[in-house]
Amino acid sequence: MAAAVETAAATVVVAGGIDRPARSAGFEGSLAHAERAKVPPLDLYTHVRLFNLDGDALALMDTVGMDRFFLPDAEVAVAAAIDPNDGARFLRNLSLHHLGKEKAVPDGHTVDGPGGRYRAHHRKESLAPPPRAVVRFAPEFVKVPDGFVG
Secondary structure (H helix, E strand, O other): OOOEOOOOOEEEEEEEOOOOOOOOHHHHHHHHHHHHOOOOOOHHOOEEEEEEOOOOOEEEEEOOOHHHHOEEEEEEEEEOOHHHHHHHHHHHHHHHHHHOOOOOOOOOOEEEEEEEEEEEEEEEOOOOOOOOEEEEEEEOOOOOOOOOOO
């Protein structure tokens, strides 16, 4: 799935997208996958994590490691009905967008993701450790807990 970034003038679509190499691929497999896909081997430098957020309704997914590129990590609230692999692909696509544009999705802009549209909120503190700046993506199609975007 390609991420689409809404700007004042137009919607920018981050083409291509990324699929994660198989877990058994190892270091060399990750490099080979990145070369075939013509993308950086993000899985060697960053991690995608999954946390229970609100009982069975929502989960928090985030990236850790984008600071290696002097960029913020991303956090996203995903509905439990969304496949975690789709959430991981969404985060990897956002990371690729950040790398390609050398900046994060602007605060208040929206992107298309699994299940619908997500609004970007720049925050100085992450919800999960380690403390770091993040771009937090809140779904517009489901209620998130108080304080998620605040």
